[in-house]
Amino acid sequence: MGKTTNLLFTGVGGQGTILTTKLLSSALAEVGNDVKMSEIHGMAQRGGTVNTQLKFGDKVYAPNIGEGEADYVVAFEKAEALRALPFLKKGGTLIMDEREIYSMPVLLGQQSYPATWNAEVVAGDYKIIVVPASKIAAELGSARNANVVLLGSIAKLLGVKISIPDKFGEAARKAYEAGEGAVS
Template sequence: MTKSILFVGVGGQGIILASKILTEGLIKFGYDVKMSEVHGMAQRGGSVTTQVRFGEKVYSPLIGVGEADVLVAFEKVEAARWISYLKEGGSLVVNDYEIYSMPVLIGQEQYPQNTLDELKSKVENLKIFSAAEVAQDLGNIKTQNIVLLGALIKALGLENLDWEGVIKDNLPEKMQEINIKAIKAGMNI
């Protein structure tokens, strides 16, 4: 059976790195995997999505509306923006984190309020936590993407695979120890 994972967030949050580590790990463990990424205006703080599909045989990386088994939102408004892609009964993992768009920063718009309440009313299988706080406690806020990846791995029931080895294979040596801590912390949430 094919599983579909949609990562959503804002440029600079490490979404593509997290999805590449997931993809590399799944391939290493024998799954057929397809991945697609959309950068949008990523370097300007715009929306970024990656789609990862895996299973015995996968023909397309694309996830349609109502087809994602798991939606991983690196920023809470992005969760609300992409919620229609989550299938009924799917799981939503949300980073309780805010990144303000340029219109919000210059006072033209307000950051949406009550986003988490809206998500709670739409999704039964929901995990909300601050990956930023977890990453900060580990000593590097930039590892919140790997904390979220760890939470996703737990949600998928894949935590018994050798993710430490995958991190070592895909990150520079100086970044391995903190990211191994981050993925383990995510799996323990």
């Protein structure tokens, strides 16, 4: 059975994880891969965690991935990166934005937000790449394009090129290029 490359995208409802995964899926299919993408939404739209999973290779069967099976985890939010880490395989790569979005238990003071955990990581058997996507996107004109920055980064690592649709605007195209630049 051919091996697949597995990715998990994680963020908070409204951050654009699903759209990002969609664009990347299309690009990977265009260069001849079998592709499956899985998303879970519903309650997640109400400020909860949103995960999408993407698998590609010669032939993909199950659309979802298990713990320890992700070659890449792409995190749009810092606490969500932490939550998704069990999915990362030994030797895998975590790409994350440093954006912090406080959940209700944090806002209510019932739980604390682990603000500095990534600084404490001594990357042993996995790689961690911090891409300050929200900051980059804001500097380029729209903080909403943070997902496009991360898209640029992961696409670059996977060796595919995504043409950003014109309707996304010039800021998005620049955001994509900045994302590519952030990992080269």
